[in-house]
Amino acid sequence: MFLQLAPYMIVLIIVSMSPLASAQLDYPDTVNPDCNSRCGGVRIAYPFGMGDPTCYADKWFEIECRNTSRQGSKPYLKSINLEISNIDSGSSYLHIMNPVFRWNCNKSSDAKPEVNLTGSPFVYSKDRNKFTAIGCNKMAYLQSNGSKVSGCVSLCDQYDDREASINMANDGCLGRLCCETSLPSFLVEFNVTLEDMKSGGDGDGDGDRCSQALIGTRNWNRVYLGSDNEYRSILDLDEDYVPAILSWAVFNSSSFKRPSDANCTDGSLTFLATNRVPGWICECYIGFYGNPYIDHGCIASQGNFNKNNRAKKWAIVGISSGLGSIIFILGLWFLNKVVRKRMKEKLKQKFFKKNGGLLLKQRMSSGEVNVDKGILFSLRDLKKATDNFNTNRVLGKGGQGTVYKGMLVDGRIIAVKKFKVEGNIEEFINEFVILSQINNRNVVKLLGCCLETEIPLLIYEFIPNGNLFQYLHDQNKDLKVTWDMRLRIATEIAGALFYLHSVASQPIYHRDVKSTNILLDEKYRAKLADFGASRIISVEATHLTTVVQGTFGYLDPEYFHTSQFTEKSDVYSFGVVLAELLTGQKAVSFARPGESKNLASYFVQCMEENSLFDIVDKRITKEGKREHVIAVANLVKRCLELNGRRRPTMKEVTLELEEIRKLERKSSNAEQNHEEAEVVGIEDYQQPWTGYSTTSNSFPTLSSGTHSPNFETMHIVALE
Template sequence: SDCYDSNVTASSQNKTSGQRCECPFGYSGDPYIAGSCTAIPRFYGETIRSKKWALVGVLSSLGSIILLFGLWWLYKVVRKRMIKKRKEKFFKQHGGLLLQQRLSSGEVSVDRAILFSLKDLERATDNFNINRVLGKGGQGTVYKGMLVDGRTVAVKKFKVQGKVEEFINEFVILSQINHRNVVKLLGCCLETEIPLLVYEFIPNGNLFQYLHDQNEDLPMTWDMRLRIATEIAGALFYLHSVASQPIYHRDIKSTNILLDEKYRAKVADFGTSRIVSIEATHLTTVVQGTFGYLDPEYFHTSQFTEKSDVYSFGVVLAELLTGRKPISLVSSEEAKNLASYFALSMEEDSLFEIIDKRVAKKGEKEHIMGVANLAYRCLELNGKKRPTMKEVTLELERIRGPDKKFNAQQNHEEIELARIEDYQPYSTSNTFPTLSRGSPSSEVMPVLTSDNW
């Protein structure tokens, strides 16, 4: 027992001293009798056991933490490898190696066709944020993005169909097109299941919007219409005759004519376009196109020629002249075809009854008749009687006049247009129904599979 001195006071006059004793911790008994303090049964065993389990608990917790950390690290490593292998698989599947060879061989300028990484495009589009969507179509979604160098771009997700070699070959050729009135393809990303295409960003919507949606801030003047028509014609002439290999657009319509910051025309949407050999006179393909713009001869024969693009351009010319839509609903059961209606008006000498009032008011009658006659020739049912796009371009430039392109009035107009800050986004809705029929005798891979912007 443990004893210590203690003063015991019985009364104020009687004071004695003694000791107070206590059994040690873990013992019990009479502390004043020697040997009476005995150990409490199981006390020390339980204490040691509790300390042991406490130690086991600490070690187990630490082990669990280490195990979880190890499993997390292993998951990250395995996931990273799987993502890498998946990217490599898609890259090879979509012809990435072949495209890289073309780029490294100098066949394509790297400045014109860039292979973007998925990480770069995710950063540019804020991980393809829904707020960055410019529009959606049947074949893809377009996102607005900003690259690290500050360039604003349009990133499009689409599906590849057909042989990879053909897609890459046509992508390479399209990437070399450098015309001011053709939307520029900057590059692609092949690291995803659905390949991504990157285009220059065109801010001011499309021609259809400005022709058919009332816009008091920017009325479509005759001079603007004539300039835009000339620019579209020049772009098609380039595709048909100047490019290294002829390209048939196959879907010319006002929704596929975009307008840049100065409201200059940019031909877009090469989703159904075809590369053809120089000696080829036509393509036999599945009939594809948009009602109101589709060449009737192509519809019946499934043979697409450069004159089929000319027909579609003729419909756009008729739109510019009349301000009417290619297909107008007369009633719930009847629709009016602009091409037929326009041709009939020309034959009956009643053109100015359907001409847009803004055109009739501002345009010279001689110029209006010149463009109308050109549109009528483009809409010939017999493709052989239609002019080539070169002839169309030269005729439109003649109508505009030799000094129109550079006169001070037009320059002033373009500068003023560039100052307009309010603009409309890309239109990606299919304004008109598309069609597809028949089976091709020989199918050719599209240059780029995409929808309306």
């Protein structure tokens, strides 16, 4: 063990004696040594800079060093015209002097300042700042974009006067003489309004007293109002500016290039989302410190060095300067490589365990997961495929996570699902296990997964034409939703659910059937997706008892009341989707009056009131045969039965839809053959719909000569 560590120890000894070791106490501030890195007593660290535009990332980070007569040189952020007191590049914090709002203070500064960071890469840090209001009997409101986003109340009694004192360190601003509260997230612009709470009649004249409000750091009061043992009137604050802290990210549209030795994350997923502009937030890796925005700006921590021993170290290094320098460079490079490799491996192992890798291995060994169908993708390949998970690649967002579009190096287009796990990886493992066992052309295909990242990823085939909800309710003018296409989509999804319930090796309940979970491929074939809530049950089981979850409008009422999910619960949800296809209306719409907001109950009500054709899509009345539309409507009504036992199985639903579609095709072919012999006017064509009843027993039925004998047992007429 000692022999293995000996080379490392030699390198560390040489490093400790090297003159470069003492230099590691300081890290570079600028990308160019010709750039000025000082203004007064403040270090100007990149991405900030002065003078030459190459010294700073872009215009937002330009510093102007102004010479004041009394206080010497002071740095100002030119883009927002505020003084800078410190730049913490390692944490991406900018310390500024923020203006104070005043009312009735008899000062020229009573004019209200304007602070607006909109469009900039800066926001007020929620964790490092607080909003404070000073005055008697006041309600102070912090406003942003014209809305009140925070506020507090400050009260005084008749014994409080302008000489009243308060120990800020012990008492704080808890509502007497002053108050404070937290900031909202991503605050970029604000204003302050003050309202008088005086009830009248006490004659204390609170409305005429000096009142102030500000955004400052959490310890600004100690700086200006004294330490724990000093008292000073909070009402006597006479400062025009107080310290505050901004967070920043660098727009990737600027000249900034990500350093290769720092950890840079996508800032657009945090506060830059308010600007819809992508950017980067960088930090040094664990064990390193310095400026992460400069190449080789992060250096390894070596501890403190004894300055008194420098002469001895210089003497030793002078003896072996040539050989020592070479060994130092090679050793440092080798150590850095080894440390980084070990850190990455440990991080991958940590994420693998956190994301359920051990549970996944256990299910693989038990045969629950088909290993041949699962491919482990590397995070590096997925970042390259999705342009580092660029927000422009987002296909959609849901309760379980975000889906990105990507292209692999072999040219395959994929969809990458990044889960919102937050400590619970069951949904991720559940979807992976279920989809790895399914082989059906109408179920979205799982290509693999990635467990190397903090949030687990699933990789699917890419489905290009969105989902059924968009197809029905945001229709493309160039592609009409025909009756034949609706029948085909309904039949394909019914077949997929029939496969899950009865054909798969173990029954699978989807538990979230809805139009947004039905995707359409390049030929507009339907594919069932989103199996995060699905469950595999034993063949002997008849139901699944779970906490109720689902989507309002599609949720089975019986499941809602009993918490017992059966295969008939999926049938109910499919019935709502079938009603959407038939009517072209949304499952839940607040545009419909009264109890009609829910499509399921609205549809059944129209069937019972013999007004079905008032809600059927007008295109269907022009294209479909009335007996076929009635047959589908009856099927919808049976699927939406409140008693689950009276609903058909998905096998019965699939057979009925296939038979209706077959009959529809035959009738369409017959009409085409007679089209040249007879032309029917539009009014004559639509007339049979007007006097048709959907509640009587006199429904027209499908011709017995045009369907198979098995279809005679199906419910084609409406149930009474």
